[in-house]
Amino acid sequence: MYDLIINNISKYIDLTKEEKNHFTSLLTFRKIKRNQFLLQRGEVARYDCFVKKGCLRSAYIDKNGEEYILQFAIEDWWITDFESFINETPAKLEIMALEDTELLQIDKQSLDELFNNYLKFEHFYRLMNERHFISIYQHLISFLSESAEDRYLNFVQEYPQFLNRIPQYEIASYLSITPEYLSKIRRKQAEKEN
Amino acid sequence: MYDLIINNISKYIDLTKEEKNHFTSLLTFRKIKRNQFLLQRGEVARYDCFVKKGCLRSAYIDKNGEEYILQFAIEDWWITDFESFINETPAKLEIMALEDTELLQIDKQSLDELFNNYLKFEHFYRLMNERHFISIYQHLISFLSESAEDRYLNFVQEYPQFLNRIPQYEIASYLSITPEYLSKIRRKQAEKEN
DNA sequence: CGTCTATTTGAATGTACTCAAAAGCGGTGG
């Protein structure tokens, strides 16, 4: 049950048996079905969620109802609306399952208590968030400096595991282009191959 | 000398006199002149820097030499190439002073030692980075969902203190538009006023 | 199969860019 998440944390810090037990006692298991919401806009994100199995996406929805996917999360990834979770404010993002999904979640209060009692975990959380932060930075830079076509090519290189798993219009949204234009990019690439 | 930075940290955690003294003993003071580099691309960012006086900008430079400004930092802000500082890898960003600037900087080793000896400071750093992280997230969302014109209007609202201080072509770069187009946006806005 | 959803195609359009040149602005020296 907890192998994957313990292993995930052990990449950053070493844990004693007691620490593992205490940590896992704070987790709750949750299943959500394909196309169901883990978090809806306006709710407070009460949990930081670790994906045990399945696939989710977080997206920002603007005033015109336009969706902008910010992150996909599969097995061994964490996902939440970070701003909402940290500040305990209404979420600007929504998180939806793209597949039937199994999660282990921890609520903010438990996490804060954990940080107070086991300082090691605050260290872990800082390190994990630093990585996450760096990846968002890179994402931002790629939007600033690259064309839609380059972003697609990078995506294919960097996340080949997503290509077979996630519909094309979701990938288009992640790359912030229209599905029509992504289709045209793909045709162009296919023509180049020959 | 240290009032501003101690005050900055005290927004997040309470410090004893001894902690303050220890912390400030780790800082080095540095002045850089307008148009000089605090960090150049390819160097490792050895310091996280607190701005005591002046103004800097961090920018990503792509293969064509195009600049994309990611952050401005004035008094009471922190700046570094986070990825380079954390991972101790060559910087992809450059940081330059837009005005004569005074800094207090701390190197990574001192910071890590500080975290080990005074766990409180790791807590501070986590909280500060969480805020920084959230603001990068919002920056990304604004690029995804808003037109150049809306981004400019938001910038004017959110950072009026920068308008008189930073040249227009730097602001254009931060908004990721050409100076020419920013000029056109401003004319359009001015016409609306009448 | 038939239906529903996802992808592709094409034509018209728009937002923002490029390039070139003019105008504005601030400082310096004669």
Added chain:
DNA sequence: CCACCGCTTTTGAGTACATTCAAATAGACG
């Protein structure tokens, strides 16, 4: 105090990347 220089901002014309809209085609699933 004016003239000149370099740098920043504005203007305009032409263009490109990506969008919108509408329709056709392809795929997936019951």
